[in-house]
Amino acid sequence: MPKVIGGSLVAHRGEVRARVFAALREQLYERGFGSVTLSRVAAAAGVGRTSIYNHFPDRQSLLVAFVEHEAQRYVSDLDAGMRAAGSPTERLAVFARMQLQRLSEFHLPPGQALAGALDPSAYRRIAAHADPITGRLAAIVADxxxxxEMAAGDPDVLVAMVSAALSARQIVDVPADELPASIESAVAVVRRMVSADGVAGSL
Incomplete structure (x- = not known):
């Protein structure tokens, strides 16, 4: 019988998931999704192969569970960050910084490639987690x-343009010491993109 971590089955399940997600996060960062295997993640997490298969029958289910977990945590952090901001423009700057920082930490294939790597139901579950993020951006733009503060016109176009800009990996695929400056440069561009007068203003 596998050793129970944490003194109870509930605590054991939570600890196994935490270890597995931490190991997967590191492997996504270092190698990308294409090289992920359950056995490699289990070894890095320090859990048995049987244990990880009990939780995640295949790497698609592991990725879906990981994205759902990360999305919940990210949305909570995003909401907290935006509550501390004042104007819609300041909220947009917080949103853009956090989106780009998140992009720098996630190494999943782009949408079409990911769709090809996953079965349709798994891809739909992952794609669904973009909806709350897009909704928050739409609310910022509307406000x-x-x-x-922002250009009048079709808000859906502004949202689409900002979303596209914040998904450009060229911004974050830079040496670590250059990442903060690259993100701030991109934030300034996004602010200028949506500005009612075409001026980014102070960061």
Missing amino acids: GVAAG
Whole structure:
């Protein structure tokens, strides 16, 4: 019988998932999803292969569970960060910084490639986690237009343009010591992109 970690089955399950997700996060960062295997993740997490298969029958189910976990944590952090901001433009800057930082830490294939690597149901579950993020961006843009801070017009176009800009890996695929400056440069561009007068303003 596998050793129970944490003194109870509930605690054991939580600890196994935490270890597995930490190991997967590191392997995604170092190698990308294409090289991920359950046995490699289990070894890095210090759990038995039987244990990981009890939780995740294949690498697709592991990735879906990981993305769901990370999305919940990220949305919570994003909401907290935006609550501390003032104007819609300031909220947009927080949103953009956090999105780019998250992009720098996630090494999943782009949408079409990921769709090819996963079965349709798994891909739909992962893609669904973009909806709350897009909804928050849409709310920022709507508030910015209403406040006269952002360009009037079709808000859906602004949201699409900002989303595309914040998914550009060229911004974050830079040496670690250059990442903060690259992110700030991109934030300034995004602010200028949506500005009602075309001026980014102070960061």
